[in-house]
Amino acid sequence: MDLKLAGKTVLVTGGSRGIGYACAMGFAAEGCSVHIASRSREPLEAARERIRARHNVPVEIHVADLTNGDTARGLVAAAGDADILVNNAGAIPRGDLLAMTEPKWREAWELKVFGYINATRAMLERMYARERGVVVNVIGLAGESFNYDYVAGSVGNAGLMAFTRAVGSKSVDHGVRVVGINPPATRTDRMLVRLRARAQEQFGDPERWPELTKNLPFGRAAEPEEVADLAVFLASDRASYISGVVVTLDGGQAARH
DSSP states (O other): OOOOOTTOEEEEETTTSHHHHHHHHHHHHTTOEEEEEESOHHHHHHHHHHHHHHHOOOEEEEEOOTTSHHHHHHHHHHTOSOSEEEEOOOOOOOBOTTTSOHHHHHHHHHHTHHHHHHHHHHHHHHHHHHTOEEEEEEOOGGGTSOOTTBHHHHHHHHHHHHHHHHHHHHHGGGTEEEEEEEOOSBOOHHHHHHHHHHHHHHHSOGGGGGGGGTTSGGGSOBOHHHHHHHHHHHHSGGGTTOOSEEEEOSTTGGGOO
8 A cells, every 4th residue: 555655754753762763664664754853862863773774764863852842843843844743752650649749740741741732833833834744643542541540641641632633623724634543551662671670570580571461452562563553554645534533552452341
């Protein structure tokens, strides 16, 4: 299937690792020029070299702390007239209402919630002027499957789901689509660190971590590439009538009781 993405430009925040990196690699495979952004230069440089080596496309890196609105706006300006924005930067920590102090809560939301909002606002100004473009928000399953022990993430993700639906319902008047993805637990480096620690604590062996995912659909976590494949499709012309929608990619997990 030709997704008609060759020659387009994508900006991926949080693009040096995990889902963001998989997205950058997926778009590069379709012939896109890629911009990736994160807080640390070294992982960005390593990601750039791997993407270039595999797909031979232009890759630009941007060291950016997206908790700052001016930085988010500067990043969008530096990425030029990107056709696609993938908002992915940010990981809200676990904790219940008492554990998530106001400073911790605000810090987490500055990056993920306001980071998405600020980057989207800046990019839409450019996309509206051109009357084309797509924004893909990688959100998270907790936004629809609420968890008291992950209260800041549940509330933040639910807000980003509402943001995606509200903005995507009107962006089409300017030829622009805004969509979202709710991935579940995904096998990123961050998740593996957490699972290995739990396996060490529970079994005395960190390499027994796969046993901790047996209760998940298909007996495993989602792969970053599975999330990336959906992001690439949603950004393509093959999804040209999809906007204001959040797609749940969880193997049916949210419907389990």
